[in-house]
Amino acid sequence: MRRIAVVGAGQAGLHLALGLRPDSTGAAGPSGPYELQEPHEPYDVTVYTARTPDEVRAGRVLSTQVMYGPALALERAAGLHLWEAEAPRLTALGFSVADPQRSPAGGFAGPLDLPAQSVDLRVKTADWLELFEARGGRVEYGTVGPDDLPGIAAAHDLTVVASGRGPLAEVFARDARHSPFERPQRRLAVCYVRGTRMPDGLDGPHLRVTPVGGAEELAGEFFVLHALTLDGPCEIVLWEAVPGGPFDVWADRPGPGEVVERTLELLRGHLPGEYELCRGMEPTDAGASLTGALTPVVRRPVAEVAPGAHVLGLGDAVVLHDPIGGQGSNSAARGAAHYLRAITAHGGEPFDRTWMLRTFAAYWEHARHVSAFCNMLLGPPPEHVRRILSAAARHPAVAHRYANGFGDPAGFADWFMDADRADAYLAAVGAAGAAVPADGG
Numbered sequence: 001m002r003r004i005a006v007v008g009a010g011q012a013g014l015h016l017a018l019g020l021r022p023d024s025t026g027a028a029g030p031s032g033p034y035e036l037q038e039p040h041e042p043y044d045v046t047v048y049t050a051r052t053p054d055e056v057r058a059g060r061v062l063s064t065q066v067m068y069g070p071a072l073a074l075e076r077a078a079g080l081h082l083w084e085a086e087a088p089r090l091t092a093l094g095f096s097v098a099d100p101q102r103s104p105a106g107g108f109a110g111p112l113d114l115p116a117q118s119v120d121l122r123v124k125t126a127d128w129l130e131l132f133e134a135r136g137g138r139v140e141y142g143t144v145g146p147d148d149l150p151g152i153a154a155a156h157d158l159t160v161v162a163s164g165r166g167p168l169a170e171v172f173a174r175d176a177r178h179s180p181f182e183r184p185q186r187r188l189a190v191c192y193v194r195g196t197r198m199p200d201g202l203d204g205p206h207l208r209v210t211p212v213g214g215a216e217e218l219a220g221e222f223f224v225l226h227a228l229t230l231d232g233p234c235e236i237v238l239w240e241a242v243p244g245g246p247f248d249v250w251a252d253r254p255g256p257g258e259v260v261e262r263t264l265e266l267l268r269g270h271l272p273g274e275y276e277l278c279r280g281m282e283p284t285d286a287g288a289s290l291t292g293a294l295t296p297v298v299r300r301p302v303a304e305v306a307p308g309a310h311v312l313g314l315g316d317a318v319v320l321h322d323p324i325g326g327q328g329s330n331s332a333a334r335g336a337a338h339y340l341r342a343i344t345a346h347g348g349e350p351f352d353r354t355w356m357l358r359t360f361a362a363y364w365e366h367a368r369h370v371s372a373f374c375n376m377l378l379g380p381p382p383e384h385v386r387r388i389l390s391a392a393a394r395h396p397a398v399a400h401r402y403a404n405g406f407g408d409p410a411g412f413a414d415w416f417m418d419a420d421r422a423d424a425y426l427a428a429v430g431a432a433g434a435a436v437p438a439d440g441g
Helices: 011-019 053-057 069-077 121-134 146-154 256-270 272-278 328-345 353-377 383-392 396-405 409-414 419-428
Strands: 003-007 044-049 090-098 104-116 138-141 158-161 187-194 207-213 218-229 232-241 289-293 302-306 309-313
Touching (some): 011 328, 044 121, 069 328, 104 396, 121 218, 146 302, 232 256, 302 353, 353 409, 383 419
Parallel strands (some): 003 044, 090 207
Antiparallel strands (some): 302 309
């Protein structure tokens, strides 16, 4: 039996590890976009992670996340979507714009063809760890650093590093060709809450976003989405604050109560409509908030940790997105599903450096579009994007296409990411000529 190590127990690492330990039905992962592959024999898999399931549940939230329909299908195909009946089904993406003077500048709601869902990663990680052990996988609990990787690699046929933060991720060299940023583009603050109200026009669970700023300068974005946490349904609020701007007030890393208080203060001054919807919210638990920043980066997928010993990066370890595009967990699921197919198709051949590079290169053909889309969202919107968003407020077909594009941003390359293609599409649907006001962001 081939031995595989997975270092890191997040969305990507556990999805892969569980796929390599199929359940009693043989479900192990997708062979096509969302279909079960032929059953395979289980691998001897060890997951390395710092915290036990109980420690994860008792800790702080790990992120904000939303899984769109295609990524949820990958989880279903692997038999991993354990919370489908409990998690709110998000049926729409709402988008509005406010300028620095608090004037509305248009908005729309686009229905999602496939519902999205958001599950607290504390719930997901803890439950998946327990499921992995129930399937016969081994978990080594304790901190793993770069100096531990040579020994782990020597003891396994393949070592996959799926930890995207800190020293472990840094064993993979930054790829400057695909990494345009050298510092964080947003300061982040997230809190899991209860007590928000539904806005007009959105009568069910949804995700909504309000960018604030003019055409040349953004202050940031405010998000609200419905989710599932430790003790049931909730809402998540997220600030994406441009460094140095009016929303950049999180450097002291406040706790949940203070995050809610500051959020309400900011909303009262900048987004009074959202203030009225959120004024009754309270944190769900003592670990309900997280603040910080990250720098979007693409790293080289293979690292030599000892002479002739290589490890393969997965998920945030090699492609790290800012949360603004809501793609982190979706990309992690896609990456895990792709690696699983590549591993099971490789038979008894060695998992050498050439195989690792080839495996990542095939995944990057999709991931590069996601990375470009998320990076574009971090700057002031190009003129053609402003035309699209203005048209979406007037034409349901445009709003629908934009909202559903988040399920697979590779499709944005055909219209949203290119000015000429965008204008051709708007003309084809009779939405050409629309323009966002100059102060509309």
